[in-house]
Amino acid sequence: MRKQRKGCDVPDATILRLPLYLEKLKLLQAIGVEDVSSRQLAESLDIKASQLRHDFHYFGGFSRPGRPYQVAKLVPALEKIIGIAEPVHTIIVGAGHLGQALANYQNLDIQGFPIKGIFDVNPKLIGLDFRGSVVQDMDEMETVIKDQGVKIAILTVPAAHAQAVTERLVAAGIVGIFNFAPMDLKVPTTVAVRNERLAVGIMSLSFKVKCILQSSENKEEAEEL
Amino acid sequence: MRKQRKGCDVPDATILRLPLYLEKLKLLQAIGVEDVSSRQLAESLDIKASQLRHDFHYFGGFSRPGRPYQVAKLVPALEKIIGIAEPVHTIIVGAGHLGQALANYQNLDIQGFPIKGIFDVNPKLIGLDFRGSVVQDMDEMETVIKDQGVKIAILTVPAAHAQAVTERLVAAGIVGIFNFAPMDLKVPTTVAVRNERLAVGIMSLSFKVKCILQSSENKEEAEEL
DNA sequence: GGGTTCATGTTAACCATTTAACAGCATTAG
DNA sequence: CTAATGCTGTTAAATGGTTAACATGAACCC
Ligand SMILES: NC(=O)c1ccc[n+]([C@@H]2O[C@H](COP(=O)([O-])OP(=O)(O)OC[C@H]3O[C@@H](n4cnc5c(N)ncnc54)[C@H](O)[C@@H]3O)[C@@H](O)[C@H]2O)c1
Ligand SMILES: NC(=O)c1ccc[n+]([C@@H]2O[C@H](COP(=O)([O-])OP(=O)(O)OC[C@H]3O[C@@H](n4cnc5c(N)ncnc54)[C@H](O)[C@@H]3O)[C@@H](O)[C@H]2O)c1
Numbered sequence: 001m002r003k004q005r006k007g008c009d010v011p012d013a014t015i016l017r018l019p020l021y022l023e024k025l026k027l028l029q030a031i032g033v034e035d036v037s038s039r040q041l042a043e044s045l046d047i048k049a050s051q052l053r054h055d056f057h058y059f060g061g062f063s064r065p066g067r068p069y070q071v072a073k074l075v076p077a078l079e080k081i082i083g084i085a086e087p088v089h090t091i092i093v094g095a096g097h098l099g100q101a102l103a104n105y106q107n108l109d110i111q112g113f114p115i116k117g118i119f120d121v122n123p124k125l126i127g128l129d130f131r132g133s134v135v136q137d138m139d140e141m142e143t144v145i146k147d148q149g150v151k152i153a154i155l156t157v158p159a160a161h162a163q164a165v166t167e168r169l170v171a172a173g174i175v176g177i178f179n180f181a182p183m184d185l186k187v188p189t190t191v192a193v194r195n196e197r198l199a200v201g202i203m204s205l206s207f208k209v210k211c212i213l214q215s216s217e218n219k220e221e222a223e224e225l
Numbered sequence: 226m227r228k229q230r231k232g233c234d235v236p237d238a239t240i241l242r243l244p245l246y247l248e249k250l251k252l253l254q255a256i257g258v259e260d261v262s263s264r265q266l267a268e269s270l271d272i273k274a275s276q277l278r279h280d281f282h283y284f285g286g287f288s289r290p291g292r293p294y295q296v297a298k299l300v301p302a303l304e305k306i307i308g309i310a311e312p313v314h315t316i317i318v319g320a321g322h323l324g325q326a327l328a329n330y331q332n333l334d335i336q337g338f339p340i341k342g343i344f345d346v347n348p349k350l351i352g353l354d355f356r357g358s359v360v361q362d363m364d365e366m367e368t369v370i371k372d373q374g375v376k377i378a379i380l381t382v383p384a385a386h387a388q389a390v391t392e393r394l395v396a397a398g399i400v401g402i403f404n405f406a407p408m409d410l411k412v413p414t415t416v417a418v419r420n421e422r423l424a425v426g427i428m429s430l431s432f433k434v435k436c437i438l439q440s441s442e443n444k445e446e447a448e449e450l
Numbered sequence: 451g452g453g454t455t456c457a458t459g460t461t462a463a464c465c466a467t468t469t470a471a472c473a474g475c476a477t478t479a480g
Numbered sequence: 481c482t483a484a485t486g487c488t489g490t491t492a493a494a495t496g497g498t499t500a501a502c503a504t505g506a507a508c509c510c
Binding site: 008012015016018019020022023046081082083084088097098100101104105107108111112113151152154175176177178182184190191192194196197198199200201202203204205206207208209210211212213214215216 | 233237240243244245247248306309313315322323325326329330332333337338376379400407409415416417419422424425426427429430432434436437440
């Protein structure tokens, strides 16, 4: 088998930091900053400068050595790496509470993920308009995916229907699924899934809260002595 | 300084798996399964059995050695560890699109996080009813937090207001903040924050999609030769 | 009852990520 | 022109997390 294409064999932890780098750099760009050192950028993100340089090293060659990074070069370079140099056409499947909230969320568009369609089975929802996108029947989904070259789908249907919808999405050529249903989807290895698990998030928070409360109890006990 | 209280010095990676264990166990419980081995449970979650045992080992003593785990014992044990043995009173701050979707999300309640209040500054939203919770003015927030013993707040206000609201939450005694605004909150070390970053999620997905598309291009090229 | 099987708890080996260290280039001041 | 400073790219060390290995206990079968 052929060697994996350049810049794709990267630790997950690094991938998750790329958006944070990009976000911060765009902020700097907006206020007119031209140069930024690894130290400055890293400190503003609460990480070590060496980690940032190490991360960038996977992709190589952002700057003349000896000189700080140029914001204007780094931003498009990161966008290219992340895959959002061109807008990434996206659809939302499931126009319920969460689907509607996401459809209304302007940031998705701004960050490079324009919504090219919203789909649902519920006839009452079809025709509703969210920032210019109209909810369509599921029957239209495959056509839109193909015509618009949609590669990513945001899945906000009930867990019970998530797998069935996923199979349609995969068959229609979707390559990435952003899954909000609390269940694991079965997909071929040529499709990427990212699960957004609310329960995991709030429970991990709860764990930390419990630890904080316990340790403050301890402190109080200690003070009483 | 006193040794950290039992079961709080645990890797993040482990903490993030606890909710998955619990979820799967509850599912088993619902269909009447009484015993489950580390192997069975791990395989259903696509992890190694040794990792599961290693995770549990941080807390110790779930089972008689030599026998599988008892679902009926493990579920409450995990709930206690996560901190949801008793319902964890929660509020939502910001009753916009996302806040409303979350307010409507029954699962939060079911999983142990009953919503004790929803707050907003917009007078038009005040009085709206979501599954029995009525949107209240921000003026009421501190009172509700204290009267209901609220420990966790879900923050769904615009990024520009997130820090100011956070400071009020902290002053009122909130210990955990589930932050959906795309920005880093400054909080004292006695407060836990979990950032739910949509952009990070979808961009990491985009990265993987790009890699998949590139490698399939490669394959096509190879076939053409 | 002894051997076989299957289980956990625990420790040790392994692997990945993070952090530190340093070589080398660019700029600036003297 | 040289020394000093500040920076990156790169490699090496340290840390942390994952996986394997194994000692030991319980049940079952013959
Ligand atoms: N509401 C939240 O805040 C929230 C948060 C996290 C996760 N989730 C998850 O997101 C998903 C949606 O949640 P929600 O609150 O929006 O639920 P919802 O019931 O409001 O919306 C689900 C929508 O999916 C549609 N649907 C059902 N079957 C379908 C199918 N086969 N094809 C296309 N559309 C279909 C329904 O008509 C409905 O409009 C659920 O899996 C839920 O667990 C929701
Ligand atoms: N909509 C989404 O799907 C989505 C997804 C991910 C993250 N987010 C983030 O969640 C936050 C909310 O998003 P949204 O789409 O619901 O926005 P929104 O504008 O619909 O809702 C924000 C709400 O906060 C209220 N608010 C403003 N200032 C406040 C204050 N000081 N105190 C209390 N309430 C205040 C507003 O009145 C409004 O009702 C934003 O930070 C957004 O970036 C939204």
